Amino acid sequence: MTMLTITNLVKSFGSEAGKRAKARSGSSKKGTDAGQDAGPARVFAVNDISLEVGEGEMFTLLGPSGCGKTTTLRAVAGLERPDSGRIVVGDRPLFEGGSTRHLNVPANQRGLGMVFQSYAIWPHMTVFDNVAFPLQVRKRATRPGKREIQERVAKVLETMELGHLADRQATKLSGGQQQRLALARAVVIEPPLMLLDEPLSNLDAKLRESLRYELKRLQRDLGITSIYVTHDQIEALALSTTIAVMKEGNVLQTGRPRQVYETPNSKFVAEFIGTSNFLRGTVAGREGGNVDVDTEAGRVRLESSVNIPVGEEVIAAVRPECLEISTTRWGNRPNEWAGTVTNRAFLGDAVDHIVRVGQGSLRVRGNPATSIEPGTEVYLATDPSKVTLVPVG
Template identity: 65%
Template sequence: MLRINNLVKSYDGEQRRRSRTARAEPDRVYAVNDVTFDVADGELFTLLGPSGCGKTTTLRSIAGLERPDSGTIEVGGRVLFAGRGPGKEPGKGPGRPVNVPANERGLGMVFQSYAIWPHMTVFDNVAFPLQVRRRATRPGKKEINQKVMQVLATMELADLAGRQATKLSGGQQQRLALARALVIEPPLLLLDEPLSNLDAKLRESLRYELKRLQRELGITSVYVTHDQTEALVLSTSIAVMRGGNVVQLGRPREIYENPNSRFVAEFIGTSNFISGVVEAKDGSSYSIRTDDGPLVLDASSDIPVGGEVVVSIRPEAVEVGLTSRAGEVPNEWTGKVLTRAFLGEAVDHVVTVGRHEIRARGNPSVSIAADTEVYVRLDPAKLALVPVD
């Protein structure tokens, strides 16, 4: 459905003189640096990363609100953007640039601010994209009414069709913005952090509502967020971005359980990190030597014996107990509880083990006081190896 190839977008940076006689020229700042990915029909594909990583610039380039330096953007086989390739002259053969204007791309977009028109009713907000179409493609009044009421019913806003848009709640405004994007029946829906302005409880409920709607309607979507929980809940696939590059691409569970770098492991959830060296390897089974003791684990990584690694340990992979199970289970270390925190659905313990402070997350029925000597067990199947950056 969506194909992005070698997309590059840069801006002028600071002015720097190369020599005393040379003219000051700006360095280039790459907001998007050679990004490539495909989105299949019906997928909800998420661009995830910290502020300034290039995710919104990528989305705006797809929408036609930014003009990339180079690369190609295709939706459903239709080329929306094609920059000039190396050595190609504009207007000559296959190197001819293409840049379809944003209003001719036919894509739906929901912005972070919703951009609801306050002087219009709910109905008029949704009808507007259809009413301003060119005369040749503009539906009749009866068809517009039918389409608008159908999409409002899907968003559970049909009873509010005559209400002023400013008299809606935050969640209703978010659904109204989504209805306005969907009424044109776009081949691709673009969502730029649409839930970030909502309170935490409403944001959580609307995540599942968005997931349900996207699956029921089967609309191919590209979603931008810096919220890793949101990305894990909503996405079919995730592209983690950093410094204008896609650093890992995969399914949510794959990225969470097998991060390919310390950056990804830190950004996707919470992790404990322990440095070590590969002491032995047998297929996917690894024996790691660390300063605080040996670790055994299963990993799909391809790191040779003697290679330096970082073991990524999710808090839920750590079990804390008052009695030893040495000989029954591997990876048991001794430690002392530093602090604990009740989270409602879980309890976090921070345990000092040698030079490390390891966070463990477990059942709320288990709560161990600070300064208690404990045994820490690390599940070999839930540990991941990442190379040293």
């Protein structure tokens, strides 16, 4: 079942440059036509995107700052009014904008749970009162009784492992406990959809990693459909059922984490999700499902079902962890290149080697037990199935 449907959503803002241009034009003209030909340029924060989120999914909007992911989330929450499009949760339309119909359900009537980056807990209340508040302020017709509120709050606090802190002031909690309190307050209303806007970004690296798995467990156990916004690719890969990669208001690729990571559909996606080596070249030939590409590092064989003509310019992408390194030649590998180590870096759980191959350099990530000194001649190899074809643009 589809829990959230976003159709042709558009949200734009007037640029500051456009506003300044209009102001300058207005000050230099007289009469009713002042500024008419210098209206503010529109910047599209969300540019005609469509998404479907299945029931029970953890759906992540991933991208750099300014790509439109938070604007999309705020539009679903009712905190931003889109220019046009349609937003439906379950079978209930929350927003419809266009030439024929206008609908915009207020944020406080949408019944969605939201967790902000800043927690936004009430400092003058106890842990219990923070969680109970969204139930206590409901309209009388839908407000649970005192006993039900007590039971629901106690249950959620136990789920979040905060039951023993129910009477503590919210400001006396640690950062991780405050984040779980914010989650508890969103969950207690039993929303059909939970919206999470970079909820872990204010935590230190160690706590963020531990809460990442805790959040995944809670979402799975509670079965709440969730939209998660982050710019952290590791967070997205670890938490998500589905990832939508965004850039400049557009969704470039949507898919399962492994699918997006292993088969990116563009250079931007390959660069943003993890690290990639990009080998620019031209198609030299095709045999069955194998494509040969002549690159600056030599000939590369890869697997692709895309029918690209010989001579076409392409990019072959390979992840650093998909390359093998050795001081001895294998001799029977379809992708095997000779090179020289120019640099290395110990990362704790891995070692990165930078290897000069032909006219370019390749990054190789491998077992920390293997550390080769710069200046050493080495051989690199990878399987054709580990190389991805991406568009040049």
